[in-house]
Amino acid sequence: MQIEFQSVTHTYQSGSPFQATAIRNVHFSVQSGEFLALIGHTGSGKSTLAQHINGLLKPTEGQVLIDGQDIHAPGYDKKTLRQKVGLVFQYPEHQLFEETVEKDVGFGPKNLGLGEEEIANRVQEALEKVGLPYNEFKEKSPFELSGGQMRRVAMAGVLAMRPEVLVLDEPAAGLDPMSREDMLQLIKGLHQSGTTIIMISHSMDDVARFATRALVMKKGTVAMDGTPAEIFLHADELEDMGLDVPVICKLNNTLRQLGLPLPEGIYEEDALFSALMNLWKGGEKDAQ
Template sequence: MRGKPIIEIENLFHTYMKGTPMEHVALKGTNMVVNEGECIAIIGHTGSGKSTLIQHFNGLIRPDSGKVIIDGIDLSKKRIDIKALRRNVGLVFQNPEDQIFEKLIGDDISYGPFKLGLPIKEVRERVKWAMNMVGLNFEEMKDRQTFALSGGQKRKVALAGILALKPKLLVLDEPTAGLDPRSRNELLDKIKSLNKIENLTVIFVSHNMEEVAYLADRVYVMANGKDVLSGTPVDIFTDKEKLQRYQIGTPETVQALYRLKDLGYNVDTSAFTISEAADEIIKVLTNGEVENHGK
């Protein structure tokens, strides 16, 4: 069950290096609404404004103009409780090294809860829970040195450090970039569990359309600093005209189904999950359409 809006963005503008020869308008009237409990994907080409947008969510960037309300906090006001905002909005950067600075895993993940002034017992419980949620064994890993971790393990530690704060909203920038297929699938399952079971609101930026199809309830498409399209994954991936207009990538399953449809086969292009697409292909095969096509 989806709740009330946790993010409300209206006509948001942001300019980097304003008044200099390097001035760049990154956001040009962006709009977005995210409800509590949703999983939202933000997609678009490099330079479309995705990263600038998500940095507004925890106050790293303040709006030049427009309305930005995050969990009831209006970022257009000069004085806001930035600590409260960042307790409730966890932002995980694409590069985990940007967030890991302690020598030991346990120390790094516990840093945030300790800064909240929580008692040691609760900090330990939060660290244990967060490590479990990302697939890191507490007893085996808590005393491991962070510099010796693989890229996938560092990504999990960075995510666990945010989860230990128990945020209301989790924001992920390219969460599986650089991961091997097994680690990628494990992390996607963890994110889905956090959203569906823990009811954590999740927003993620991704260039991987398979991830978008698997995780997202709704999708926002960014282009030239604006939101140009929004809807469910089915809405986005089955609108061929808009896919071409905005050069939106599609999951490989969708590409295969569109190819079959272009060849004249009766397939449902909205069946973009792997199991659904497999059923569509099996249906074509068992109906004998392949053998009889064109005869």
């Protein structure tokens, strides 16, 4: 499935005195199987962009095409679109509402008009995917779970629609390091099993570790688009935008400034470790 943004502009409350353009002339496309990170300062338009992907927001100008078709053209099947593109909002546990985990996760499939048996299957599958054993959790109230578990139930609620593309708005926000890592591994697993991932993130370390591509937003426009390695070559520009770069990337840049002959753009711990070991051992050999 291919997602394509063609010169998309979105203006909130167009024509009123409160008018504000959130994204401007955004142009890019995403192919099946990508893990795209959307990065940007708060207010850079990431969330607005994300809500265009499944048609929750309609472009003021431009078009959003899915497999070449304009999703706002008359007669386009929005219901199928919402099924194909799952959207997980920030703090999704705040949207739980049913008495039991099973009913809550089943809300999406029920809206799709599926039969009871199919719903049960999907709920089971989705709960297992997020690492919550079905039999143990199905009868529990979502409100008596821990924060990390509630978030996973909310994720399962979206996964039960069996989306091909999963859009996640800061899926790890507010979690402690342990639940955070679990959540990121879960998303990584989904990506590996074939789901296209579009993830909004503030953490450059997460982007460095998981994304295959990153889109940097600045004041509603796309400022950079490339692989993490390409993006982190522009560490200075990122910092000017108020964005962080991974600590390893900073360390590499500082070491280079201190005169070590390291390659540009290293952002992974393992890579820097081997580069430094080579350098150090190389020095040792030269000395001998």
